[in-house]
Amino acid sequence: MTDRATDASTQPTQPTRSTGPGAGIALPDLAGDLGRLTLGLVSIPSASGSEGPLADAVQAALEEHPHLEVLRHGDTVVARTHLDRDERVIVAGHLDTVPASRRTGNVPGRLETREGRSVVWGRGSVDMKGGVAVALHLAATLTAPRRDVTWVLYDNEEVVGERNGLGRALAAHPDWFGADLAVLGEPTGAGIEGGCNGTLRLILHVPGRAAHSGRAWRGVNAIHAASTLIERVKTAPLRTVEVEGLAYRESFSAVLVEGGATTNTVPDHCRLTVNYRFAPDLAAQAALSRAKRILAGLDADGDEADPTIDVGSGTVAVELDDLSPAARPGLDSPMARELISLVRGRGGGVGPKYGWTDVARFCAAGTPAVNLGPGDPMQCHTDDEHCPVAQIEAVAHVLRAWLA
Numbered sequence: 001m002t003d004r005a006t007d008a009s010t011q012p013t014q015p016t017r018s019t020g021p022g023a024g025i026a027l028p029d030l031a032g033d034l035g036r037l038t039l040g041l042v043s044i045p046s047a048s049g050s051e052g053p054l055a056d057a058v059q060a061a062l063e064e065h066p067h068l069e070v071l072r073h074g075d076t077v078v079a080r081t082h083l084d085r086d087e088r089v090i091v092a093g094h095l096d097t098v099p100a101s102r103r104t105g106n107v108p109g110r111l112e113t114r115e116g117r118s119v120v121w122g123r124g125s126v127d128m129k130g131g132v133a134v135a136l137h138l139a140a141t142l143t144a145p146r147r148d149v150t151w152v153l154y155d156n157e158e159v160v161g162e163r164n165g166l167g168r169a170l171a172a173h174p175d176w177f178g179a180d181l182a183v184l185g186e187p188t189g190a191g192i193e194g195g196c197n198g199t200l201r202l203i204l205h206v207p208g209r210a211a212h213s214g215r216a217w218r219g220v221n222a223i224h225a226a227s228t229l230i231e232r233v234k235t236a237p238l239r240t241v242e243v244e245g246l247a248y249r250e251s252f253s254a255v256l257v258e259g260g261a262t263t264n265t266v267p268d269h270c271r272l273t274v275n276y277r278f279a280p281d282l283a284a285q286a287a288l289s290r291a292k293r294i295l296a297g298l299d300a301d302g303d304e305a306d307p308t309i310d311v312g313s314g315t316v317a318v319e320l321d322d323l324s325p326a327a328r329p330g331l332d333s334p335m336a337r338e339l340i341s342l343v344r345g346r347g348g349g350v351g352p353k354y355g356w357t358d359v360a361r362f363c364a365a366g367t368p369a370v371n372l373g374p375g376d377p378m379q380c381h382t383d384d385e386h387c388p389v390a391q392i393e394a395v396a397h398v399l400r401a402w403l404a
Contacts, residue, residue, distance in 0.1 A: 025053050027061045030140035034133055034396060035111060035118055035389040041129040042122040043108035048096040048163075051075045051155040055095060058153050061136065067143045068151075071176060075155035076165040078176050079139055081148045087335065088148040090182035090367065091139075091399065092166065092358065093132040094157035097124035101383040111389075118389040125387040126375030131185025134374065134396045138403065145403040150179060157358065161324050166358050170365055181335045182362040183399070186353070187375035187387075190394045192343050193353035194246050194329030194370055196360055197277040200288055201255075204229055204295065204309070205317040210261075210268040219266035223259045225313035226270040229295055230254050233274050236294045241279035244329045246352040248279040252294065273321065277354065280326035288323060327360040330368035342398045343372065372398070 028040040046054040055075040062070045068079040075095070100107040100123045109122020120130065132153060139151040155165035170177055186193070206226045211219025236252040252274065259270035274295070278287040289305045295316075296307040309316040330336060331350070340350055353359070355377070359369035374391035 025057045027057045027136070030061050030065075030136045034137055034392045035120055037137060038120045038125060038130050038133040038387065038389070038392055039109050039111055039122070041132055042120060042125050045100070045107050046096050046124070047099045048156050048159045051095045055153070055155065058095065058136065062139060062151075065140050065143075068139060071173075073169040073172055074165055076169045077153045078169070079151040080176075081145065083144065083148050085146065085148040088150060088179045089335070089403070090150045090152055090177065090179040090362065091135050091185065092152035092154065092182060092362075093128050093135050093185040093373070094155070094166070094358070095132065095153050096155050096158050097127065097129070098158050098381050099123075104383045106383065106385060112386070114386070119386040120389060120392075121384070121386040123385060126187045126377070126385050127380040128186055128373055128375070130375050130387040130392045131187065131373035131395070133392060134399065135185060137396055138399055142400065142404055147403055149403060150177065152177075160322055164358070164361070166361055170361060174365070177365065177367070179367050181330075181333060182359070182367050182369035183339070184357055184359050184362070184369060184371050185373035185395070186357045186371045187373045187377045187380060188353075188371050189348075189376050190343070190346070190372075190374055190391045190398075191348035192331070192340055192350045192370055192372055194331045194350065195243065195248075195280050195327040195363075196353040196355065196357045196371070197248055197250065197279060198282065198284060198287055198324055198326030198360070199275065199277050199356040200284070200291060200323045201273060201275050201321040202291060202295070203319040203321050204272040204274065205319065206270040206272060206311060207314040207316070208266065208268040208270065209313075211266040213264045213266055216266050219268070220313045222267045222270035222313055223257070225311045226257065226259070226272045228311045229272055229274075229309075229316070230257075232295055232297055237300050239279060241281050243280045243352075244331065246329050246350075248326075248352045249354060250279055251277045251354075252291070277356070278326060280328045282326065284323050284325040287326075288320070292318065324356050325360050325364060326356075327363040327369065330359070330363060330370055333368055336368065336370060339370070339372070339398070339402050342401055346394055346398060348394075348398075
């Protein structure tokens, strides 16, 4: 993951144009073909932390349309209509991607035909420049929607939460984000996915005692000790929880193991990173306590909020690396029910979002939010990431009908 060493208080509110490589890049016509627009977005590299040139291009393209007020905070671009409608909605998407594939080099992208249908191939085509293309296209072409719209294109979604451009802009300019409902263009296969699981990440520092591997009995192997924790993660009592009619499935995974200094030394330290995806019935702190009880080998549903985690080599130090709350489905408002009806009318389904998305930020700010975007979520971050153009067009059609 890429990190950015900037603080929200120092992020510029007004745009600072990029001057490095890629500066001055222009997007295809926002009102034109959605496949070409998505390809244009994919072909501008924008791994987390390097979204500046793409944010510049997005801002410049939106400023061509006089019905929009265009604002900027860091590399987050906001465009708004001011038509004094009775309702306002937010349509949002992130500009960044994970790094390009080392195997396929999937930036720039390309248009392909697969099984008789056109697809956009390349990094971010699914996650989530197809959704960004929909937002930009509609922002440019819906000059008089029946609901006022705030279009939000933001940076640093794919990295640790404190870097998230939406979170920073919400904190700095809450007045930009008042709305009755938010739609996040995360990939859902052109269906509705309500709410999202929460996510937390813990780094466990497992102690040991160094020794020559030829006399291993004189040391304590920290990697071996970590296997106790790995087994507890592997056998964690995971739940499938129904929340407002949607079933959210949890997961608990060991995602990174680091240990050892040389090949002839018993390691005296091991770092184990675990990730818990928890259902929306749990508040963030309750989920954190549950994770710690599991790692301590205790009853997951017990009362201990901060138990000591011990393995054969000693007490494990726990570092909280990330904690992002879950979001409830948010499907019960009249506006949401209308959108669901339109999606179902085109054959789309309604289900839960298992991953974490920024609907949680909108919900925490008091705005119900849903996920609706083109692309198969299983394609996210893959070497062969690709998005059917027909799905991009389908999402644009549904949102246009809902807004216009």
